[in-house]
Amino acid sequence: MVDYSKFYSSYAREARASDIRELLKVVEKGGVISLAGGLPDPRSFPRDEIARIASEVVERYGEKALQYSPTRGVSHFLEAVRKFSERHGVAVSDSDGIIATVGSQQALYLVGQALLDPGDYVVTEEPTYLGMLQAFRVTGARFLTVPIDEEGMRTDKLEEVLRRARSERLRIKLIYTVPTCHNPAGTTLPMDRRRHLLELAEEYDLLVVEDDPYSFIAFEERDVKPLKTLDKSGRVIYMSTVSKILAPGLRLGWAIGPEPVIAKMELVKQSIDLHTPSLSQFIAAEAMNRGVIDKHIPFIKKLYREKRDAMLEALEEYMPEGARWTRPIGGLFVWVWLPESINSRRLLEKAVEKGVVFVPGDAFYPNGGGENTMRLNFSYPSVEEIREGVRRLAEAVREMVGA
Amino acid sequence: MVDYSKFYSSYAREARASDIRELLKVVEKGGVISLAGGLPDPRSFPRDEIARIASEVVERYGEKALQYSPTRGVSHFLEAVRKFSERHGVAVSDSDGIIATVGSQQALYLVGQALLDPGDYVVTEEPTYLGMLQAFRVTGARFLTVPIDEEGMRTDKLEEVLRRARSERLRIKLIYTVPTCHNPAGTTLPMDRRRHLLELAEEYDLLVVEDDPYSFIAFEERDVKPLKTLDKSGRVIYMSTVSKILAPGLRLGWAIGPEPVIAKMELVKQSIDLHTPSLSQFIAAEAMNRGVIDKHIPFIKKLYREKRDAMLEALEEYMPEGARWTRPIGGLFVWVWLPESINSRRLLEKAVEKGVVFVPGDAFYPNGGGENTMRLNFSYPSVEEIREGVRRLAEAVREMVGA
Structure with a gap:
C-alpha cells in the first residue's frame, strides 16, 4: 500500500x-x-441562440475556434469584450490590456499570483466574496475588513482601516470590492463612496480590484458608474464574466487593467493552462457582436x-x-x-x-x-x-x- | 504615474x-x-461532427451543458473518459479517481501544486516536456534528469540517478515521463524499460506521472502498454487530452490516478477556476460515446x-x-x-x-x-x-x- x-x-x-x-x-x-x-x-x-452560434463558429471559424490560441485570448473575443464594455459604460483606456480567463475566478487567481506575497494584505468588505478568499488565500495573503451597511462598504471605515494599517506599517497591496450588486451582500455602492474609495486608493497608493459580474443585469436603475470608468490614474483592475449574461458553462471571464499588470497575469496563466478554451471565446464573441446578449x-x-x-x-x-x-x-x-x-x-x-x-x-x-x-x-x-x-x-x- | x-x-x-x-x-x-x-x-x-454535436448538446442538455458544474468534472464526461480509456487499453481501477482539467497542462499544474514543495525533486527525461517544466517550476521544485537514446529514457541511468539521489538524501517525489511518442524526443519506451521504471518507482517509493497525449494516434504498431495499465500498486497518475484526437480548442484534458491524490488536485483546482468548462466536457463526452473519435x-x-x-x-x-x-x-x-x-x-x-x-x-x-x-x-x-x-x-x- x-x-x-x-x-x-x-x-x-x-x-x-x-x-x-x-x-x-x-x-x-x-x-x-x-x-x-x-x-x-x-x-x-x-439556448437556441447559443446552439446556433456554436455550430456556426465551428463551421466558419473551425480552423481557429478548434485550435490552440494565445494565452492572452483570441483577438476576436478580446475586441468583442472591449466593444461590449464600452457600450455598457465600462471605459477601456489605451494603456489597458485585456485577458481572457477561465471564469472570473481565474482572473482572481491570476491577480493573486501576480501581486500577492505571503504577509501582504488585501482590504475588502465584510462580508466578502468567497471565491476571492479562496483565490487569494493560497498566496499567503491576509485580509483587513471594512464593515458594510445597506449601501455597501463604509468608506469612512475604509479610511480608518487604511490609516491604522499605515501606522502599523502593514503592507497593503490592493482593495478588492464588488461595488455593484455585491455577492453576498446584495448592496450597490453609491457614487460618493465610489469616489471616496478611489481617492483613498490614490492617497495610500493602492491598486483596486473591481469584480463586476452583475452590473449588466441590474434590474433597477442607479446612477452609478464602474470604478474602472471613474479611475483616472490606472489603479483599477476590472473583471467580469459571461456567466450571468450568457451561460456559466462556457466558463469564460476577463480582466481589463493596466497593461503591465495584465502582462504579468498572462505569464502566470501560461503555466496553469496555456490558454482559455478557444471555442468558448468564439461563441461569446459572436453572442456579443450579434447583439444576442444585449x-x-x-x-x-x-x-x-x-x-x-x-x-x-x-x-x-x-x-x-x-x-x-x-x-x-x-x-x-x-x-x-x-x-x-x-x-x-x-x-x-x-x-x-x-x-x-x-x-x-x-x-x-x-x-x-x-x-x-x-x-x-x-x-x-x-x-x-x-x-x-x-x-x-x-x-x-x-x-x-x-x- | x-x-x-x-x-x-x-x-x-x-x-x-x-x-x-x-x-x-x-x-x-x-x-x-x-x-x-x-x-x-x-x-x-x-469539424462537421463537432458542429453538429455542439448544437445538439446545447439543445438537449443545455440546462447542464450551459450551467456551472462540479470541480471534479461533469459525470457524463468522466464516465465517457473511463470507457474511452478502457477501450484503448488504459486500465482504470476501482481505487482510481478521474478529474477533468483545462487541457492536460492544468493536470500538470494541479499535480505540481498538490505534491511539490520547494526543494523537492522531480526525475524526468533529458530532454523533457516544456509545459511540465513551466507547471512544476513555479512550486520551487528542481529536476534530476535521465538521458535518452532512440528508445527513450535510459532506465539503467534512471537507476543510477535514483541511487545517487538516495545517497545524497535528496527528496524525490515523482518520476515524470512521456513514455509513448515523446515530446520533444519522438521516442517510445519499450516494454522492458517500462517494467524497469515501475520496479524502480516501487523500490524507491515514488509516484509516476505518465503524460500521454499521443498514444491514441500512434501510426505504427508497437507492443507497449501504458504505465497506468502495468502499475499494480497505485503509483501512476495518468493524464491525457482531447487536443490531438478531437480539437485543442476545447481545452480539455483529464487525469486518472489514486483517488486521494485526485481529491487533492480537485481542492487545488477549486481556487483556480471552480471547474472546467461544462460545454467542452459535454461535446467531448458525446464525441467519445458516439464513436466520432474512434x-x-x-x-x-x-x-x-x-x-x-x-x-x-x-x-x-x-x-x-x-x-x-x-x-x-x-x-x-x-x-x-x-x-x-x-x-x-x-x-x-x-x-x-x-x-x-x-x-x-x-x-x-x-x-x-x-x-x-x-x-x-x-x-x-x-x-x-x-x-x-x-x-x-x-x-x-x-x-x-x-x-
Whole structure:
C-alpha cells in the first residue's frame, strides 16, 4: 500500500473541503428548498441562440475556434469584450490590456499570483466574496475588513482601516470590492463612496480590484458608474464574466487593467493552462457582436426582478422583528442580519429539519464575525420555492428567538 | 504615474516570457517555414461532427451543458473518459479517481501544486516536456534528469540517478515521463524499460506521472502498454487530452490516478477556476460515446504518418553526415542530434535568414545541456513545407559545419 499523504505538498496537506459545502452537497436533495446556491436560472440561458452560434463558429471559424490560441485570448473575443464594455459604460483606456480567463475566478487567481506575497494584505468588505478568499488565500495573503451597511462598504471605515494599517506599517497591496450588486451582500455602492474609495486608493497608493459580474443585469436603475470608468490614474483592475449574461458553462471571464499588470497575469496563466478554451471565446464573441446578449438582457432582468420581489415580500411577511435585510437592485442574493442572539450555523441545523437551506454568513467573514447573518439566493429557486423557503426559514428563526 | 512593479509578487517579478517564444512570435510570419510549433493539423479536427454535436448538446442538455458544474468534472464526461480509456487499453481501477482539467497542462499544474514543495525533486527525461517544466517550476521544485537514446529514457541511468539521489538524501517525489511518442524526443519506451521504471518507482517509493497525449494516434504498431495499465500498486497518475484526437480548442484534458491524490488536485483546482468548462466536457463526452473519435483516428494516423515520412525522407536526403534523429511512431516531433560542434541557437539565427525556424533543444534541458539538439515539428506544416523547410535547415547546418 502506498502512503499518499507523505507525497502531498504542505499546501495540499492543509487544504480542506469547506464543511458548509460538504453539508450542502448532502442536503441539497429531495424536498429540501435550497436558498444556498449561486446558480443562475437556466431560463436565463439563450439556448437556441447559443446552439446556433456554436455550430456556426465551428463551421466558419473551425480552423481557429478548434485550435490552440494565445494565452492572452483570441483577438476576436478580446475586441468583442472591449466593444461590449464600452457600450455598457465600462471605459477601456489605451494603456489597458485585456485577458481572457477561465471564469472570473481565474482572473482572481491570476491577480493573486501576480501581486500577492505571503504577509501582504488585501482590504475588502465584510462580508466578502468567497471565491476571492479562496483565490487569494493560497498566496499567503491576509485580509483587513471594512464593515458594510445597506449601501455597501463604509468608506469612512475604509479610511480608518487604511490609516491604522499605515501606522502599523502593514503592507497593503490592493482593495478588492464588488461595488455593484455585491455577492453576498446584495448592496450597490453609491457614487460618493465610489469616489471616496478611489481617492483613498490614490492617497495610500493602492491598486483596486473591481469584480463586476452583475452590473449588466441590474434590474433597477442607479446612477452609478464602474470604478474602472471613474479611475483616472490606472489603479483599477476590472473583471467580469459571461456567466450571468450568457451561460456559466462556457466558463469564460476577463480582466481589463493596466497593461503591465495584465502582462504579468498572462505569464502566470501560461503555466496553469496555456490558454482559455478557444471555442468558448468564439461563441461569446459572436453572442456579443450579434447583439444576442444585449437583446437577452431585458428578459434576464425581468426574471430576476420577479424573484427578488418574491423574496423581499416573503421576508416582509414572515420574518420576525429584529431581522433586517438588504434590498438588492440586481445580482443573485439578499443578505440578512438576524437578531444578535441567533447563530446562523445553529439556525441552519434547524432549517434543514424544516426543509430549507442557506449559507451561514460567517463563511464570508475572513477574520471571523457575522455569526448572526446569512446569504439567501433568489436566482435559482422558483417564485413558489422562494416563498415557501422563506416561510420555513422564518419559522425556524421564530423558534430560535422563542427558545 | 503608478509604479506597477512595486505591486508584483516575488514570483511575478521573476517571471519572464521565454526568449525563444518571443523570437518565434516575430518570425513565424510571411515566407518563413515553421517547424517550431506544436499545433495539430486543422484537418485533423472532425469539424462537421463537432458542429453538429455542439448544437445538439446545447439543445438537449443545455440546462447542464450551459450551467456551472462540479470541480471534479461533469459525470457524463468522466464516465465517457473511463470507457474511452478502457477501450484503448488504459486500465482504470476501482481505487482510481478521474478529474477533468483545462487541457492536460492544468493536470500538470494541479499535480505540481498538490505534491511539490520547494526543494523537492522531480526525475524526468533529458530532454523533457516544456509545459511540465513551466507547471512544476513555479512550486520551487528542481529536476534530476535521465538521458535518452532512440528508445527513450535510459532506465539503467534512471537507476543510477535514483541511487545517487538516495545517497545524497535528496527528496524525490515523482518520476515524470512521456513514455509513448515523446515530446520533444519522438521516442517510445519499450516494454522492458517500462517494467524497469515501475520496479524502480516501487523500490524507491515514488509516484509516476505518465503524460500521454499521443498514444491514441500512434501510426505504427508497437507492443507497449501504458504505465497506468502495468502499475499494480497505485503509483501512476495518468493524464491525457482531447487536443490531438478531437480539437485543442476545447481545452480539455483529464487525469486518472489514486483517488486521494485526485481529491487533492480537485481542492487545488477549486481556487483556480471552480471547474472546467461544462460545454467542452459535454461535446467531448458525446464525441467519445458516439464513436466520432474512434472513427476519426485512422484518418489522423494517416495524415501524420505521411508527414512523418516526408520529414524522415527529407532529413535522409539533405542532412549532412554527423547528424542523427529519432524515428517517431507517432506524436508530432522528430528530435535531431547535430554534430557536437554546432550550437542550435546560433543555427537558428542562420536558419531564420534562410526562412525556416525550429525550437533549439536546450530549451528542453532543465539543467543545461543539449546545445547541439533541436526539435522539428511535422504535424502542422504541409508535406511541401516539410521538404523545403528541412532542405533550408540542412543548408544552414552545412554552412555551419563548413565554417
